[in-house]
Each structure stands twice: as structure tokens, then as C-alpha cells.
Amino acid sequence: QWQLMESGGGLVQPGGSLRLSCAASGFTLDHYAIGWFRQAPGKEREAVSCISSSGASTYYADSVKGRLRISRDNVKNTMYLQIKLLQPEATAIYSCAAEYLGACPRSFHIASFDYWGQGPQVAVSS
Numbered sequence: 001q002w003q004l005m006e007s008g009g010g011l012v013q014p015g016g017s018l019r020l021s022c023a024a025s026g027f028t029l030d031h032y033a034i035g036w037f038r039q040a041p042g043k044e045r046e047a048v049s050c051i052s053s054s055g056a057s058t059y060y061a062d063s064v065k066g067r068l069r070i071s072r073d074n075v076k077n078t079m080y081l082q083i084k085l086l087q088p089e090a091t092a093i094y095s096c097a098a099e100y101l102g103a104c105p106r107s108f109h110i111a112s113f114d115y116w117g118q119g120p121q122v123a124v125s126s
Contacts, residue, residue: 002026002115004096009120016124017084022096022117024077029053033102034072034079035113038092038122045095049081050104059105086124095119 008020022034035050049070050059058070067086072079079096097113 004098004115004117006094006096006117006120009094009122011123011125012086013126014087014124016086017082018086018122020081020083020094020096020120020122022079022081024098024115027115028074029072029077029079029098030074032098032100032114033104034070035097035099035102035104035108035110036068036070036081036094037097037110038090038094039119040089040092043092045110046092047108047110048094050102050108051079052104053102057105059108083122086122088124091122091124093119093121 003025004022006022031053036048037045039045048061048064049068051070055072069082096117098115099113
């Protein structure tokens, strides 16, 4: 069974940081672009970052630039999203997704992604 299993979410104080992990099982990520998306309460899902299959190219949405770092380890078949300087408006469900032969960063569209994780909740509150 092909799955993306996420971990690392939770409650964080404003100004804090955390790292989300997304591990693939049942398939290898070598030929997949990886994307991270978030959906805040009452809002639409937002594409925040993606990384090419080789890891050489990345993209960050303007709303998160300077606070996120996306990375991947194809040997471990896992990708990561490091988030720093968290503020309450960053409270959301963060989901990872994989797109076969994806063209990140030239193309980064929610509908193009093939496999999705369930998404850990990240809550920022004092």
C-alpha cells in the first residue's frame, strides 16, 4: 500500500519552531516532486512549498518566505518541512504530497499531486 506518513505536528508557542516529517512507504520518492500544503480553519488549502525530485530546486510562497525550509532525503525516503518564527496565523493542518515527475518549481498545482499524507495539526498559541 502506497502511503505518506507524517509526523511532527503539535502545539507550539509563538516564535517557536518545529520540523514536520513525511515518510513514504510502498514506493520510492526518487522521481517525485514533493509539496507541502496547509489549510487553516475556515480557509482554502494553500500551497506553501515544493522541492524538485533531485532536491536542487525549491519554491516558497510569499506568505512563508524566510520562515520555512523544505528538504528531502531520498535515501531515507523522507521529506521535511522546517518551520520557524511561528505565529498564530500559521495554525493549520499541514499536508505533504508527492507528484510523479513533478516540475517544481516551474509548476506547482494542488491538483497535480498523486499521493497525499493525512496532515498533522500545527497549533500556535501561548
